[in-house]
Amino acid sequence: MPELPEVEVVRRGLERWATGRRIESVQVFHPRAVRRHLEGADHFVTELTGRVLGAAHRRGKYLWLPVTEPDGAPADRALVAHLGMSGQLLVELPEAPDEVHLRARFRFADGGRELRFVDQRTFGGLVVETSEGDGLPDRLAHIATDPLDPTFDESAFSAALRRRHTEVKRALLDQTLLGGVGNIYADESLWRARLHGSRPTDALTRPQVAALLEGVRGVLGEALAQGGTSFDSLYVDVNGQSGYFSRFLAVYGQEDRPCRRCGTAIVRESFMNRSSYSCPSCQPRPRARRRAVPARVPS
DNA sequence: CAATTGACCTGTGTGC
DNA sequence: TGCACACAGGTCAATT
Structure with a gap:
């Protein structure tokens, strides 16, 4: 993809x-x-x-x-x-x-x-x-810049992300918030940042957002470096024909294989009629969110 | 207005 | 063998 x-x-x-x-x-x-x-x-x-x-x-x-x-x-x-x-x-x-x-x-x-x-x-x-x-x-005009773009504004992205009321993986895939990230690199970025995709964006700390961005930058940059080297100059080609994907990916498509950080088996979960892959140990699911309870008004 | 869901596609693989 | 169905998932219109 x-x-x-x-x-x-x-x-x-x-x-x-x-x-x-x-x-x-x-x-x-x-x-x-x-x-x-x-x-x-x-x-x-x-x-x-x-x-x-x-x-x-x-x-x-x-x-x-x-x-x-x-x-x-x-x-x-x-x-x-x-x-x-x-x-x-x-x-x-x-x-x-x-x-x-x-x-x-x-x-x-x-x-x-x-x-x-x-x-x-x-x-x-x-x-x-x-x-x-x-x-x-x-x-x-509605497509946001990506973190490899020299004009990318990290603090603006961080603020916009934490203003959202959604799950972090959904936000990563939202092209109006961040350009260029699809299902594969979203999962890889979250693994690098040790975050589960279901984490609510409005509860992310600044360091967590920074780690996430570093994960995104890292995975995009490394994929680009590898894709560039395997690029046959006669072919304006994509689609992982070269197969450089599989050696490179830590979680995407790696169900049941050991996490390369901790050895725990990678799990696949259903997400928006698609798949999400993560390490259940490195990327624990967030605890069920407590609904905001209105302060009891003395009667 | 923000968040979420469904429709759009077809080749491949699996189970009955 | 043949059929039905799940799956891959980026984007945008429609809905909540």
């Missing part, structure tokens, strides 16, 4: 292989791939054909490339991409056979490698969005 590190690897691949190239033709093979482009697939194609892709940017799990006219004049729009759960952006030779789940193809005027959007489960998508220069497209 592409989360921040995987998406960042894709961004770097796009920067290298797509930026600066003029689009000669666009084909859309599945309407769901451009469902967020409300004007329709034909309009999506028209918006891009003949234009040039700019530098690749990322916000959370979203990618965008500003689009310019061939003479360099700004077109005030950007190609925005989200990989969803199974999306891939591949850079391949034109003669390479089509993938089973090929959803869109971009051919370039230089006749070189083409860009393909492949997505089995079709949760991902592409859209052309109005935007100014390299600025954040409007569509992404």
